[in-house]
Each structure stands twice: as structure tokens, then as C-alpha cells.
Amino acid sequence: MIRNPRASRDLASAAVAPSVPAAEALIRLRGVSKHFDGQQVLQDVDLEIAAGRILTLIGPSGCGKTTLVRIALGLLAPDGGRVERRAGLRIGYMPQKLAIDPTLPLTVGRFLRLAERDAGRCRAALAETGSAALWERPVRALSGGETQRVLLARALLRRPDVLVLDEPVQGVDVGGQEALYKLIGELRQRLGCGILLVSHDLHLVMAATDEVVCLNHHVCCHGTPRQVTRDPAFVALFGDRTAWYAHDHDHSHS
Numbered sequence: 001m002i003r004n005p006r007a008s009r010d011l012a013s014a015a016v017a018p019s020v021p022a023a024e025a026l027i028r029l030r031g032v033s034k035h036f037d038g039q040q041v042l043q044d045v046d047l048e049i050a051a052g053r054i055l056t057l058i059g060p061s062g063c064g065k066t067t068l069v070r071i072a073l074g075l076l077a078p079d080g081g082r083v084e085r086r087a088g089l090r091i092g093y094m095p096q097k098l099a100i101d102p103t104l105p106l107t108v109g110r111f112l113r114l115a116e117r118d119a120g121r122c123r124a125a126l127a128e129t130g131s132a133a134l135w136e137r138p139v140r141a142l143s144g145g146e147t148q149r150v151l152l153a154r155a156l157l158r159r160p161d162v163l164v165l166d167e168p169v170q171g172v173d174v175g176g177q178e179a180l181y182k183l184i185g186e187l188r189q190r191l192g193c194g195i196l197l198v199s200h201d202l203h204l205v206m207a208a209t210d211e212v213v214c215l216n217h218h219v220c221c222h223g224t225p226r227q228v229t230r231d232p233a234f235v236a237l238f239g240d241r242t243a244w245y246a247h248d249h250d251h252s253h254s
Contacts, residue, residue, distance in 0.1 A: 026194045027084070027194075029081065029083055030082045035079050049072070051192055051193065054184070056212050069164060072196065092155035098151060106138065128153065129150075134146060134150060148170070148172055161193055162195070184208065197209060220237065221233045
């Protein structure tokens with residue numbers, strides 16, 4: 001859930017709390033601000049990641065998405081505001097792409113075992129993404145969609161409470177994107193984890209998320225996909241693309 005900024009909030013100091021009072025909340029940001037070289041990147045941002053929910057972060061390039069994710073993960077300290085995380089929180093992170101020398105003779109199984117020594121757990125994670133057959137495949141021979149599934153399997157190795165997916169369908173064709181978003185929804189159902197999805201792909205992501213936060217250094221708008229695509233702030237940034245969310249299908253979104 002996202003709450004509107006409060007003008008009276010004191011941003012003089014940043015604090016990190018080890019636990020979150022509400023049982024459903026996994027990570028909560030309140031009034032978070034960040035500057036780099038005297039330039040404000042984030043201003044008074046509120047954000048909450050809840051168990052069993054998919055929250056998608058969208059916004060133009062340079063709007064502060066990466067900085068906000070790094071603060072939420074505890075990799076970067078805010079200049080102002082407060083970050084709360086549930087005690088013992090496990091986080092799985094899926095990067096945008098895999099940066100490995102294509103000449104390196106590395107199989108998928110070996111790649112996963114670099115993160116987890118237990119081969120059984122690695123095989124189970126790969127199977128959970130529907131990619132068990134890739135175990136012996138050289139990483140350099142993977143297609144775009146296969147690579148993203150392997151990266152997703154790696155993120156699942158920690159059995160995360162929060163799964164952070166940074167542009168998860170990058171380099172994947174449209175059919176593969178639909179399959180990946182369907183898989184992400186299924187993982188949310190099976191694992192009950194909260195998912196923070198960072199994306200610029202407005203077309204498909206709007207049908208695959210519970211809640212959308214539109215960021216442009218501050219929270220421009222937030223709500224369900226339908227609410228956000230009709231918000232004047234969204235239209236000002238991306239144009240009138242409400243029709244992208246309107247679609248008919250034979251399944252429902254939780």
C-alpha cells in the first residue's frame with residue numbers, strides 16, 4: 001500500500017527499524033529522501049511491500065527507481081525518512097541481465113551452485129521456474145527467456161519473503177514475457193511472498209500486478225493498474241494508454 005506524503009513529516013534524520021508492527025507488511029518506507037551531489041533524487045517517498053502482493057514500480061529513466069530499490073533492500077541509506085523491515089526478512093533479487101563472459105564454460109547447474117552448494121536445492125529452484133531441463137545447458141547457449149528463468153531460480157534459492165525483480169522480461173519476446181509474468185503470479189501464490197517488480201514495460205505489466213507506483217523522484221500516483229493509467233500524472237508522463245490495461249482473458253488476478 002502507498003500513502004500520500006505528509007507535509008509535516010520531519011526528514012531531518014533517517015532511521016531503520018528491525019521490525020514492522022503490521023504482520024502483513026514486509027518492508028515499509030516513510031518519507032524517504034535521497035540526494036546525490038546536491039541533486040534530489042527522491043523526495044518524501046512512501047512505499048509498502050506486503051506479503052502475497054505484487055507491487056510494480058514504474059517511471060521514466062532517471063526517476064529514482066534504482067535508488068529506491070537499493071534503499072528498500074538496505075544497500076543504500078536514505079538521507080531522510082524511515083525504513084522498516086520485518087525481523088529475519090529474506091530477500092531474493094533478480095538483476096536485469098546476466099553479465100558472464102560468453103567464453104566461460106559454465107553450465108546452468110554450476111552457475112546456480114555458485115550461490116547454493118546444495119545441488120538438490122538448486123535443482124528444485126530450477127524446477128520451480130519450469131526449467132529443470134536446463135541443468136546441463138551451457139549458460140552461453142540460453143535464450144533470453146531461459147536466461148531470465150535461470151536468474152529467477154537463483155533468486156528463489158533463499159526461499160525469499162520478498163522477491164525483487166528488476167526488469168524481469170528484458171530481452172524476452174512477447175510470448176515469453178506473458179509466460180514469465182504468469183510464472184511470477186504463480187510463484188506469488190505458491191510462496192506467499194511479496195514481490196517488488198521494477199518495469200518500464202507498461203503494456204503487459206499492468207495485467208500482472210496488484211498495485212502500481214508511478215515514480216518521478218516523488219510518488220506521482222499509485223493504486224490499481226486501472227486507477228493509475230487514468231491518473232492525470234500518469235497520462236502526463238506516458239500518454240493516454242489506458243487501453244493497454246483493458247483486456248479479456250479466461251483467468252483472474254488475485
